Amino acid sequence: MIRVSTSWMYQQALGSMLSQQAAVANTQNQVSSGQRINLASDDPAGATEVVSLNHVLANNAQYTSNINNANARLSTESSTLDSFNSLLNQARSMAIQGINGTLSASDRQDMATQLVQIRAQLVQLANTSDANGNALFAGTSTTTTPFVLNSDGSVTYNGNGTNQMATIGNGLNIPSSDNGAALFMNIPQGNGSFAASAAAGNTGTLLVGASSVTDTSAWNAATASGPVDYTISFDGAGNWTATDSGGNTVATGAYKDGDSISFNGMSIALSGTPNAGDSVSVQSGQTQNVFATLTNMINALNDTSSSNTNTQLSNTLSLQMASLDQAQNQVSATQTDVGGRLNRLSQQQSAYSGLTLTYQTVLSGVQDTDMASAISQLELQTTALQASQQVFAKVQGMSLFNYLQ
Incomplete structure (x- = not known):
């Protein structure tokens, strides 16, 4: 005859109820958090996949942020170069006017004054900063004022010749701006050859x-x-x-x-x-920087000596106009390249948008709770726990004396 002790019965009932309470608590946590995996022990294989997917999504988010920053810098550069080229067109028009006509002393002075203003505007545009206050055309230098206009009309470049790069993918880098050395300073003189x-x-x-x-x-x-x-x-x-x-x-x-x-x-x-x-x-x-080209034009127009004849002035302006053409060619080529980079950024951003949606869907399938199934399971677990508690309450109150009565 097997004898069941009261102590053993209590332990069995208590163990069963604690197990059911733990199951109910776990399911309640899944329903309230919306996630099936809250601890690695909930699903070791699933938890590993969640970590991997979150790592990929974090990388995509960082690349997307880099793309947005690069897009903002390149858009600002494109707009700045449009304005820069417009000013060079004005200077070129004045050079043509000086070459094709006979200028009076007053005409020369007026033209020189206009070119001084254009040069100052060009320097200002060359010192354009992005939304974070970083100079666009300083290369990788941290200087905030890469171009300095000196009292003699010369311009000093304080940046470097290395382009800032943006990482927009695994092993994929793209220039987020162009350094001023190549863009404005080291321009081939004359016709380029x-x-x-x-x-x-x-x-x-x-x-x-x-x-x-x-x-x-x-x-x-x-x-x-x-x-x-x-x-x-x-x-x-x-x-x-x-x-x-x-x-x-x-x-x-x-x-x-x-x-x-x-x-x-x-x-x-x-x-x-x-x-x-x-x-x-x-x-x-x-080579000749674009600012020196304007300075040469200004100096020639301001030269009132008898040796600076209209022929001499025309020759000087003609030579400087050729250098202006080279500067505009450099700006135009850079604008075309910037447009290509903006297009690549747009394509990459679209790719990450699609990939992010795909990975988020996979992550949701692995990690998120199936609410309908979880709520149904919670109801069953709660009912079983309540039934177990009620049975234990009745059984633990029974005794031989109750039976004899």
């Missing part, structure tokens, strides 16, 4: 016009050993001689008004009549 300029001491009416490389092979051969430095001299009888920096004759020819001089793959358009001893210099490999 070489600069042709009339000598300051010329006494004739020779005007130097557009120049270009017409034979790439011949030009490459001429510059294979480094930048070229030629002097084209006129004898006053319609003949010209081109010599290199060592005084060696490179080419000769005859000239009449409106001719172009061509040798070593380049062509230089000329007009007017040179006097004996007049010359034109040709140099390659030189």
Whole structure:
């Protein structure tokens, strides 16, 4: 005969009720929190998957934030470069006006004053900051004022030549702005390959016009050993001689008004009549910042000396206009590149938006509580607990004396 002690009966009943209470509490926690997994012990495999999914979502959120910041910086840069290019157009129009007409002293002064204002505006635009107060065109430098306009009209660049980068994906970086060294300072002089300029001491009416490389092979051969430095001299009888920096004759020819001089793959358009001893210099490999271009124009317009004839002024403005064209080419090329980067950011942002929605759906399926199932289970567990409690209450009150009665 098996004998069941009262103590054992109490322990069994109490253990059963505690187990049921724990189950009810766990289900209640799932319903109230909305999550099926609150502790790793609830579902070890599921908890591991939740950690992995949350890590991916956190990375996507950070990349999206980086994209938003880069998008804001590049949009600001694009707008700034639009304004910058508009000012360069104004300066170019004034250069054309100066080249094609005869300017009075008053005209020169008015034009110089306007160019001083344009230069100041260009410096201000070059010092544009993003929404966080960081200079757009300082590269990775922390300076807040990368461009400083000095009293002599020169501009000093205090940034560096490294672009700021934004990480928008695993191993995927994109420039979030462009450094001022490449954009505004190190601009090829003249037509981009070489600069042709009339000598300051010329006494004739020779005007130097557009120049270009017409034979790439011949030009490459001429510059294979480094930048070229030629002097084209006129004898006053319609003949010209081109010599290199060592005084060696490179080419000769005859000239009449409106001719172009061509040798070593380049062509230089000329007009007017040179006097004996007049010359034109040709140099390659030189750079000139955009601010210096305007300063050169301003200085030429402000020069009231008798030697600064309209011919001399026209030659100076013509040379600076070529440099303005190079500056505008640089700005336009950068604007095109910025547009491409903005497009890439938009595509990447759309991709993360779709991926985030997918991962959130998977995470919800792993972690979130199935409310209908959980509430139904909670009701069953609560009913079972209440029944267990009621049975225990009745059984623990029974005794032999109650039975005999």
